[in-house]
Amino acid sequence: xxxAPQSQTRPVTLTELNERFEHAVVVSVGAGGxxxxxxxxxxxxxxxxxxxxDPFQPAAxxxxxxxxxxHIRPQPGQGYDExxxxxxxxxxxxxxxxxxxxxxxxxxxxxxxxxxxxxxxxFEFSERGVPQALAYMDRLSQETGxxxxxxxxxxxxxxxxxxxxxxxxxxxxxxLGIAIAGKDGAFSWWLALLTLIGACAVQLGLNVAxxxxxxxxxxxxxxxxxxxxxxxxxxxHYGLMRMRSLALLGIGFYAVAIAVGLYLAFDRGFWxxxxxxxxxxLISVFYTAPPLRLVHRGLGEICxxxxxxxxxxxxxxxxxxxxxxxxxxxASIPVGILIALVLYMNxxxxxxxxxxxxxxxxxxRLGRDAVIAGYAAAAAVAYGLVAVGAVTGLLVxxxxxxxxxxxxxxxxxxxxxxxxxxxxxxMGHMATNIKLHAFTGLLLIAAYAVATxxxxxxxxxxxxxx
Amino acid sequence: VGxxxxxxxxxxxxxxxxxxxxxDERGRPVTHPLIPLYDGERILMTxxxxxxxxxxxxxxxxxxxxxxxxxxxxxxxERFRRVTIQGDATVVDDDLHxxxxxxxxxxxxxxxxxxxxxxxxxxxxxxxxERAVIEVVPRRVFVWEDARTDRAPRMxxxxxADR
Numbered sequence: 001x002x003x004a005p006q007s008q009t010r011p012v013t014l015t016e017l018n019e020r021f022e023h024a025v026v027v028s029v030g031a032g033g034x035x036x037x038x039x040x041x042x043x044x045x046x047x048x049x050x051x052x053x054d055p056f057q058p059a060a061x062x063x064x065x066x067x068x069x070x071h072i073r074p075q076p077g078q079g080y081d082e083x084x085x086x087x088x089x090x091x092x093x094x095x096x097x098x099x100x101x102x103x104x105x106x107x108x109x110x111x112x113x114x115x116x117x118x119x120x121x122x123f124e125f126s127e128r129g130v131p132q133a134l135a136y137m138d139r140l141s142q143e144t145g146x147x148x149x150x151x152x153x154x155x156x157x158x159x160x161x162x163x164x165x166x167x168x169x170x171x172x173x174x175x176l177g178i179a180i181a182g183k184d185g186a187f188s189w190w191l192a193l194l195t196l197i198g199a200c201a202v203q204l205g206l207n208v209a210x211x212x213x214x215x216x217x218x219x220x221x222x223x224x225x226x227x228x229x230x231x232x233x234x235x236x237h238y239g240l241m242r243m244r245s246l247a248l249l250g251i252g253f254y255a256v257a258i259a260v261g262l263y264l265a266f267d268r269g270f271w272x273x274x275x276x277x278x279x280x281x282l283i284s285v286f287y288t289a290p291p292l293r294l295v296h297r298g299l300g301e302i303c304x305x306x307x308x309x310x311x312x313x314x315x316x317x318x319x320x321x322x323x324x325x326x327x328x329x330x331a332s333i334p335v336g337i338l339i340a341l342v343l344y345m346n347x348x349x350x351x352x353x354x355x356x357x358x359x360x361x362x363x364x365r366l367g368r369d370a371v372i373a374g375y376a377a378a379a380a381v382a383y384g385l386v387a388v389g390a391v392t393g394l395l396v397x398x399x400x401x402x403x404x405x406x407x408x409x410x411x412x413x414x415x416x417x418x419x420x421x422x423x424x425x426x427m428g429h430m431a432t433n434i435k436l437h438a439f440t441g442l443l444l445i446a447a448y449a450v451a452t453x454x455x456x457x458x459x460x461x462x463x464x465x466x
Numbered sequence: 467v468g469x470x471x472x473x474x475x476x477x478x479x480x481x482x483x484x485x486x487x488x489x490d491e492r493g494r495p496v497t498h499p500l501i502p503l504y505d506g507e508r509i510l511m512t513x514x515x516x517x518x519x520x521x522x523x524x525x526x527x528x529x530x531x532x533x534x535x536x537x538x539x540x541x542x543x544e545r546f547r548r549v550t551i552q553g554d555a556t557v558v559d560d561d562l563h564x565x566x567x568x569x570x571x572x573x574x575x576x577x578x579x580x581x582x583x584x585x586x587x588x589x590x591x592x593x594x595x596e597r598a599v600i601e602v603v604p605r606r607v608f609v610w611e612d613a614r615t616d617r618a619p620r621m622x623x624x625x626x627a628d629r
Contacts (some may be wrong), residue, residue, distance in 0.1 A: 129516030
């Protein structure tokens with residue numbers, strides 16, 4: 001039995017029908033042109049390649065008919081789950097016979113289509129329908145002479161286009177740089193706020209630019225398993241926003257970032273901050289933009305680690321303290337590693353789409369075991385640096401508290417191992433991975449806040465608080 | 467009082483899934499499991515633009531059938547009957563974003579309360595919630611008492627049925 005293209009990823013075997021469906025529905029088109037559907041009992045015979053049907057009335061005509069199998073499991077007060085159905089087309093024989101005891105009809109299927117949410121999760125099934133949706137709305141636009149496009153409210157569209165919830169990637173390193181400066185006796189609320197605005201604008205600009213280039217390269221269209229954490233914002237791919245508007249949005253964010261960056265550079269020390277700013281902008285642009293397209297070369301993780309680690313921590317520190325320290329650089333490395341691991345894990349479900357678009361990320365290049373081992377090794381290095389730093393005094397001692405997130409890291413590794421090939425069950429673990437970075441970073445910031453307060457209360461503070 | 471016999475209305479109102487069959491360009495029947503809603507005159511079903519091939523087919527050939535065959539999907543009914551309703555369908559797609567929310571959503575949430583939760587996540591599924599409404603005007607109804615399709619169904623012809 002051939003499966004109709006696109007509508008079914010796995011052909012259904014006849015034996016499965018006996019186990020997974022309770023009855024058959026025979027569908028034909030009658031003389032009046034209306035379809036007729038009649039339910040009946042069935043037994044599928046894999047060996048003979050036929051489905052035996054119990055007699056039913058009114059009898060279907062001999063010849064071409066369809067047989068449909070459909071199943072749901074009601075969830076009272078909610079709706080239902082276990083959605084699956086399959087439709088076969090083929091020929092029916094023996095329909096005209098008298099319905100005596102034991103008499104059966106024989107249906108020989110020749111083609112089929114269907115959906116089983118256990119095989120193709122609802123989100124993927126929906127994603128595969130995107131070309132159909134766009135074609136439908138295009139035709140409707142032509143017929144009605146007015147543009148028919150999907151809609152989202154401005155607020156939601158902004159949230160979706162910018163991927164606003166992922167700003168923790170920026171807030172953590174900027175907060176850490178400011179906290180370290182505070183411990184060193186340099187702190188201004190106004191400068192802290194400006195730094196945060198400028199740095200957030202860089203990240204939002206990067207998110208949007210990344211989408212612009214992913215849409216242009218076809219990576220969005222090739223990816224049919226996007227998740228909440230991966231696959232980009234897809235606002236242009238879905239027709240929610242024009243490419244031009246998205247590009248303008250990205251340019252707007254970069255303009256804010258450049259304006260704030262230049263102000264801070266002129267006010268606090270031009271060359272060091274200008275240098276960091278230019279490095280950040282270049283990394284974020286060439287991350288996806290040709291000709292470098294660093295993310296296509298498996299260098300995305302390093303870009304992200306440098307950009308959301310040392311560059312942001314050192315920049316935020318410099319704005320406050322007008323100098324650099326080895327402590328800020330050292331503290332930025334574990335934070336950079338953990339944010340790179342967010343990108344790294346998010347690339348796992350995107351790997352098929354990325355590979356199809358020529359985006360050779362690490363999960364595209366490496367096999368499953370290497371990807372998981374790579375994750376575990378990088379996380380171990382991040383925690384090792386925190387531990388060594390806190391013990392030797394390279395970081396403040398309370399930084400040891402950041403090791404409290406190790407169980408989260410173990411959960412992510414176990415989640416990767418168990419759900420590597422299942423984008424939708426991996427989603428929860430991707431959320432944990434993002435929390436891992438945020439919580440570890442916030443604990444490091446809290447450690448510096450504690451050390452700062454201790455420094456004000458005691459001269460000198462107790463050894464375990466400095 | 468609705469246009470359909472009360473025992474048919476009862477089945478339609480209880481069913482969580484029905485089979486909508488449309489006729490494709492080659493004259494073949496194509497069936498889609500959908501949640502059936504009933505407003506007293508017409509059977510309403512909604513379809514996302516993501517799964518819009520059936521909408522194109524209805525526009526080309528409005529003759530459809532809606533059947534309720536699965537006793538499990540209509541749990542809670544004291545007496546389950548199998549029904550098939552033949553009718554003429556219209557696709558209402560002049561406001562894909564909000565039209566269905568006005569006409570079909572109030573009926574939908576009665577059967578599937580979780581729909582409001584999913585609709586709250588519209589930002590995650592924007593195209594899924596761009597939906598057309600399929601309005602089916604019933605012409606002819608077949609009822610198999612006690613779900614026994616080995617016996618001939620009772621047929622009720624409604625206004626507009628060819629006799």
